[in-house]
Amino acid sequence: MKINDVILRTISRFVVFIILTFGVYLFLSGHNTPGGGFIGGLVLASAIVLLYLSTDIETVKKSLPLDFKYVAATGVLLATSTGFGSIIFGVPFMSQTFAYFDLPIFGETELTTVTIFEAGVALTVVGVLVTIILSISEDGG
C-alpha cells in the first residue's frame, strides 16, 4: 500500500532547512551558552533522517552521496587530532586556547580551538546516528 504523504513531503522541504540552520546555530553557540557539538550534531542528524523519511533512501543517496561511516571517522579524527595538536605544542593533552580576531563581516569574533573539537564531535554524532538508522532500516524491507 502506498501511503499518501504529500503533507510530509511538502512540509519537510521547508522544515529540513529550518532544522539544519538551527543545528548549525546550536553548534556555534556551544562555547559559552547552551548548545555544542553533540546537540548540534543530533539536530543535524535529525534533519537528515527527516529527509530519508520524507523521500526514500535511493533519492537521498543520489543527492547526498556521502558514506556516513566516513563522516563519523572524519569526526573522530578531527576531535582526536585537536587533542594531539596540544602534544605537538608541548602543553598538556587537550589544552585549549582562544583569541579575538577582527573578521571582515563578523567584527570582533572569539575563535577557539574548542570549536574544532566540537566540529569533530558533531560530525561523529551525525555519522554514527545516520549509519545506525540506515543499517536498521535498509534490510528491513
Next chain:
Amino acid sequence: METLIIMLIGILVAVATYLILSRNIIRIILGTAVFSHAVHLLILTMGDLKKGNVPLLKEADAPYADALPQALILTAIVISFAVTAFILVLAYRTYQDVGTDDLDELRGARDE
C-alpha cells in the same frame, strides 16, 4: 524533592528488573534502557538537586549548581545510546538468523 526522585528511581528500577527478567530479547533491551534512565536520575540526585544557577560564564555572579553530574550523565547517555543501538541491531540480526527472540530457545546445547 530528593525523596520523590528516589521513589521515582525505585519505580524505574522495578520496571527495568521486571523487563530484564523476561525471556523476550526486546523486553530485555527495553529493560536495560529504562535501567539506564534510572541510573542517570540517580547520578543527578546524588549531585544534589538544587538550587543555584546554570554553571555558565554569563551568569557567573550567582552561585551555580554542580556541573559535574550533568557532564557525567551526558557521557552516560551517549554511551547508553550507542550500546542500545548496537544491541537492537544485534537482536535483529539474531532474530533473522536464528529465527527466535526467546532467550530459552537461544540457550543452545552445551556440548553438542
Next chain:
Amino acid sequence: MNNLIVLPLIIPIMVGVVLVFLRPYVKLQRVISLITMIGIAGISIFILNRVQTHGIIRLDFGGWEPPFGILFVADSFAMLLVLTASIVTAICLIHAFSSIGEKHEKMYFYPFVLFLVAGVNGSFLTGDLFNLFVCFEVMLLASYVLITSGGTKPQLRESIKYVVINVLASWFFLVALAFLYGTVGTLNMAHISERVAEVGQGPLLTTISILFLLVFSLKAGLLLFFWLPGSYSVPPTAVAALFGALLTKVGIYALFRTFTLIFYHEPLISQTLIGIMAGITLIAGCMGAIAFKDIRLIVSYNVLIAIGFIMIGLAIGTETSIAGSIYYVVHDMIAKAMLFLLAGTMIYLTGKSKIDEMSGLIRNYPLFGWMFFLVTCSLAGIPPLSGFVGKILVGQGAIESGSYVLLALAFISSIVVLYSLLRIFLNTIFGETIISLEDEKPMKLGMIIPIVLFGIATVSLGLGAEFISVYVTDAAHTLSNPSVYIDAVMGGNK
C-alpha cells in the same frame, strides 16, 4: 613530556580511524596496525623506564590540576600491563593475518582491534573512576563488534548474552559511581582514597565497595563467571586469544586498583570476601577444565583458574603476594593468548573440537606439539618458565600471612591445570595419527610464528625474571602503599 602517557590511548584511536578510510587495502591495514602496536609497545617500555627514574608520571588533561580535572596516571603496575597488552595484541594480529579471512578484515576488523586496545590501555592508565567507566565502555563496544564478527549462529547466540550481561554490569558500575560521588564528592581515585581515609570506611562506603566488587568481578570473571566460557569459545581464534588475554585482566586491574588504593580499610571485604570468591572461582574453574571435552571450553575454564589464582594474591594482601599476582598477570596474558591460539589452530587443522576425536598431531606438526607442551609446563608453573615466579611469590605471601587454605587451593589448582592440559596433550598431540599425509593441511607460517613468538616470550619472561623483578617490585610497592600513589597525584604539579 608527560603527554607521552596519553599516547597508548590516542594512537590506537587515531590509527583505527585512519584504517576505516583504508578499508579496501587489506595489506596496508595489516602493516599499519602491526607497526602501531609495536610502536605502542616501544613507547610503553620507554614510559616504564621513566617511571623507575622519575617516579609516577601523571598528565592533567587541559592543564586542570587534580582533583578538578581528569587525568592519566602511569605507575609501574599500569605500564607493565599496557606493555604486555601491546605485545600480546601485536602477536595476535600476526595470527589474525592468516586466520581471520579477508571478508572480516574488510568489515573493519583492524580498526576495532585498535579501539579495543585503546579502551584497555585507557582503563589501565586513567586516574579517575568515571574515565575508567568510559574506557571500559570503549573496550566493551569494540569487543561486542569483534565477538559478533562473522555472524555464525553460535556467535550471535552467545554474543547476545555477553552484551546484555556486560550492559547490566555497566549500569551497576554507574550506580556505584553515583553513590560514591554522593558520599565523597569526588571521582579522582587518589582524592577518593584520601577522603575515605579521612571519614573512615563506614557501612555506606563498605556497601559501595561491595557494589564495585560485584561489578568488577563480573568483568573479571571472578565468581560471576557464568557468561565467560560460552562467550570466549565462539569468536574467531585471534579474537578469542585477545579476549582471553586482555578483557578479564582489565577487570582484575580495576579490582586491584580499587581494593588496594581506596577500600583497603575493611579486611573483611578486601581480603576475606575476595578470598572466598577466588577460592570458589578456582574450584569451579578446575571442575570445568576437567569435565568438558570441547577444547575451547577447557581453555576457557583455564582462564577462570588463572583469575582465581591472581585474586588469591590480592586476598592475601601482603606485598610479596601482590608482587606474585602482578607477575602472574603478566605471565597469564602471554600464556593464555598462546593457549587460545594453540587451541584455535588445532581446531583449524583437524576440523574437530573434541579432544577424543583428535590424535597424533605431533607426527604431522612436531613444532606445534612441542609448543603445546611448553605452554602446559608454563601454565602449571614449572621452572624456569614464566608461571613459576608468580606462583612461588603468591605461595610465599600465603605462608607469611598464614592463609593455608588459599595456599592449598592455589597449588591444587596448578595440578589441575597440569592435568587438564596434559589430557589435551596426550589425547590430541600424542597417540596414533589420524591425519594421513595426503589429508594433511599445511601449517600456515602465519599461524605457527605467533605461537613460537609467545613461546619465546614465556621462556624469556621466566629466565628474565630477575630483570623484570625491578618493575614488579616497584608496582607492588605502589599498590601496597596507597600514599605513594596519592602523593604522586595530589602532590605539587610537576
